[in-house]
Amino acid sequence: QVQLVESGGGEVQAGGSLSLSCTSSVRANVVYSMAWFRQAPGKERDFVARLGTSYGTTSIDYADSVKGRFTISRDNAKNTLYLQMNGLKPADTAVYYCALASGNLGQRDRLEYNYWGQGTQVTVSS
Numbered sequence: 001q002v003q004l005v006e007s008g009g010g011e012v013q014a015g016g017s018l019s020l021s022c023t024s025s026v027r028a029n030v031v032y033s034m035a036w037f038r039q040a041p042g043k044e045r046d047f048v049a050r051l052g053t054s055y056g057t058t059s060i061d062y063a064d065s066v067k068g069r070f071t072i073s074r075d076n077a078k079n080t081l082y083l084q085m086n087g088l089k090p091a092d093t094a095v096y097y098c099a100l101a102s103g104n105l106g107q108r109d110r111l112e113y114n115y116w117g118q119g120t121q122v123t124v125s126s
Contacts, residue, residue, distance in 0.1 A: 002026050002115045004098045009120030012088055016124070020083040022098030022117055027079060030055055033106035034074065034081045035113065038094035038122075045097065047108040049083060054105055061108070065091075088124045095119040 003025040012018055020036070028034075035050035049072040052059045060072060069087040074080065081098060099106070099113035106112035 002100065002102070004100060004115055004117035006096065006098050006117040006120040009096060009122045011123040011125065014089055014124055014126050016088050017084070017086045018088065018122060019085065020096055020098075020120060020122075022081040022083075024079040024081075024100060028053065028076065029102050031103055031105060033101040033104070033113075035099045035101070035106060036072065036081075036083045037097045037099055037110055038092075039097065039119075040094040043094075045110055047110070048096070050106065050108070051081065052105045052107075059105075063108075085122070088122075090124045090126045092122060093124050094122060096122050 006022045008020040031054045033052035036048040037045045038048050039045040049062045051072050071084040073082045097119045098117040100115040101113045
């Protein structure tokens with residue numbers, strides 16, 4: 001049973017920074033993607049960023065709305081995915097979810113991801 005545990009959410013003023021972490025209970029497969037999605041009240045769960053690895057080759061992708069402000073990274077030794085969020089805006093307010101697509105290179109569609117964390121709240125005040 002794979003478990004993903006997120007941490008690092010909170011409240012910050014516009015222009016501030018937060019860092020999210022997601023620790024997996026299992027080591028990554030040789031082909032996988034880990035991603036961050038977010039869901040604001042009354043809205044769908046949207047793609048934020050992904051990091052995919054296939055036999056040692058890594059690819060990274062960002063939603064246009066966060067490109068240049070957010071950075072996704074992973075520490076394989078710790079089985080942990082990170083999301084560094086800078087220049088936060090009120091529009092970034094949402095519950096942020098970590099997701100894992102094990103055995104395939106999941107892209108931006110949440111249906112491609114097998115496992116999900118419980119979510120962590122990020123609130124950006126103006």
